[in-house]
Amino acid sequence: MSISADFEHSTAPFRGELLAHCYRMLGSVHDAEDVLQETLVRAWSAKDRFDEGRASLRTWLYRIATNACLTALENRSRRPLPTGLVGPSDDPDAPLTPGLEVPWLQPFPDAMLGADRSDPAAVAAMRGSLRLALIAAMQLLPARQRAILILRDVVEWSAAEVADLLATTVAAVNSGLQRARASLAEAGVNEEQFVEPADPHRRAILDRYAAAFESADIEALTRLLTADVVLEMPPVLSWYTGRRHFGQIFSRVFAMRGTDWRVLPVRANSQPALAGYVRAQNGTYEVRNLQVLTVVDAGISHNVLFADPRLFTAFGLPSVLDAAAIASLSRS
Numbered sequence: 001m002s003i004s005a006d007f008e009h010s011t012a013p014f015r016g017e018l019l020a021h022c023y024r025m026l027g028s029v030h031d032a033e034d035v036l037q038e039t040l041v042r043a044w045s046a047k048d049r050f051d052e053g054r055a056s057l058r059t060w061l062y063r064i065a066t067n068a069c070l071t072a073l074e075n076r077s078r079r080p081l082p083t084g085l086v087g088p089s090d091d092p093d094a095p096l097t098p099g100l101e102v103p104w105l106q107p108f109p110d111a112m113l114g115a116d117r118s119d120p121a122a123v124a125a126m127r128g129s130l131r132l133a134l135i136a137a138m139q140l141l142p143a144r145q146r147a148i149l150i151l152r153d154v155v156e157w158s159a160a161e162v163a164d165l166l167a168t169t170v171a172a173v174n175s176g177l178q179r180a181r182a183s184l185a186e187a188g189v190n191e192e193q194f195v196e197p198a199d200p201h202r203r204a205i206l207d208r209y210a211a212a213f214e215s216a217d218i219e220a221l222t223r224l225l226t227a228d229v230v231l232e233m234p235p236v237l238s239w240y241t242g243r244r245h246f247g248q249i250f251s252r253v254f255a256m257r258g259t260d261w262r263v264l265p266v267r268a269n270s271q272p273a274l275a276g277y278v279r280a281q282n283g284t285y286e287v288r289n290l291q292v293l294t295v296v297d298a299g300i301s302h303n304v305l306f307a308d309p310r311l312f313t314a315f316g317l318p319s320v321l322d323a324a325a326i327a328s329l330s331r332s
């Protein structure tokens with residue numbers, strides 16, 4: 001079905017935040033894109049029934065998107081990270097067994113949010129609600145409870161509006177919100193995870209980490225980590241804690257892939273991320289991983305390393321870096 005140019009224009013300002021909303025619900029950027037497209041087609045088909053006196057276009061689109069997400073979740077498993085499935089491994093030399101049957105949580109490219117909205121506080125709140133630890137914790141919630149939490153705490157709907165959408169009572173919405181917040185607290189989501197590494201100290205940590213990774217310097221890497229750093233590498237089921245285990249795992253990575261790397265800085269889930277490229281035999285650098293990092297004052301506290309090639313495409317990452325691209329990185 002073809003959507004008119006006028007409808008495209010009127011809905012364009014909301015697409016970034018609607019995509020983020022679908023991602024919070026579904027935990028997959030690819031699924032979120034599919035559901036957003038479905039939402040727009042549904043809205044176009046029902047445009048004659050849209051009543052501007054009853055709701056704004058933004059609210060109407062959120063209603064359609066939320067219902068589409070709930071329908072999609074009826075027959076889908078939640079999307080976890082390894083920390084949500086098993087306990088930490090104490091054997092960094094064990095085989096790195098992938099869980100190929102698991103629908104893993106995916107990172108979200110910040111570039112997909114589109115242009116900033118006019119209210120800086122609203123933009124900060126929206127981006128903070130995309131933090132990877134928060135999205136992973138949301139995946140533990142039942143679908144309707146997840147919708148209640150997002151609509152109340154992120155989209156800032158009233159309890160009455162949420163109750164109307166979900167065909168339930170205000171009391172049920174308030175109860176669901178209370179349970180959802182308690183579950184997030186139990187999952188250990190804390191405020192420090194949502195602080196931007198914008199101050200010079202944290203930025204310096206990130207820059208030194210990138211340099212240490214590029215040179216495969218294990219000693220320098222581990223000095224930049226917190227004592228209780230967490231490393232997880234979906235689709236690998238095992239995950240690890242502590243500087244020693246982190247260093248041992250990265251030593252294995254460098255032994256398997258090589259020690260000559262370049263990184264491209266990107267943004268994922270409103271967090272700093274590094275796309276890692278390793279030198280190939282022909283002299284170019286091939287993309288191998290995407291590290292989404294949590295930076296605190298004491299160092300890198302969490303690294304989620306993704307190796308799914310489909311994600312590189314979603315982030316618009318080139319598959320190889322040629323000599324010109326490397327020279328450009330060296331000058332930046």
